[in-house]
Amino acid sequence: MATTNATIGFSSDVTDSSLSVSNSTQLNTAGTTTGVNTMTSVTKVLASTNQVDLITAGSVSTTHAYVYINNPSVDETKYFAVTIGNAGAGSPTDTEEIGRLYAGDFMWMPWDVDDDICVTPSSSDDMTVEYMVFS
């Protein structure tokens, strides 16, 4: 067992009274206080607008994982559409779009490892995507 901590913070002055939130948690296996012990960290450069099966359910042996995906681009017009669904299809179809990661955006979410996580670049120019999986 390893100890891995995740901390998130927000600072917003969108509302008249500013909002500040901070929370930390230890990344544990499903329903326990035992820390996750496996980490994958990948950087890929994609050069087409084809959907890519980025993180396959078959690549993780547990039923609970944490996923971090980052779009490090500095071009605000370039994004990845992130979808989930259709495990193991290789060339996924009929997936649910979670959202779009614009330049500089990241996402962090638990993953039930039932379905693949895919990305579709908005441009055929080289676009770098980074991801980590903890399980």
Add this chain to the structure above:
Amino acid sequence: MATTATLTLASTDIAGDPVSVSKVATLTKAGTLNDLDQSIGLNRVHLRSTTEKVLLAANAEGNNLAAKVYMINKSEDASLYITVKINAQTTGKLYGGDFMFIPWSQTDTSASIKVAATNWTSSTGDIPVEYALFHEDTDFLTNA
């Protein structure tokens, strides 16, 4: 008017060398450098049912616009979880203390974010869930 989100991941022993990742994002409108300028603020609900509930109702006007969702399971019981879905697709389970931060494409009105206290029973107690939405569209509706 800006909103920043910061994520830090740190471990001294999940790999042979310490791992530390820190990422800061300024939340912007879709495809621009303009800041997101709307929010529903921080909300708290107590889930006490295994029945699926709509936490954030999708608005088709939000399609192709930027929106970010933050959600945390504030239960102190590591075994208590909520199942999170978008439309009919499960994305994952938030166990006690877990949080998530995702972009949200409201591709259509079916793309609502739903939660269920899947292993709740009358003896487990409520599962407190806190959430926030930052977005850009001008006519966002939520049933929260």
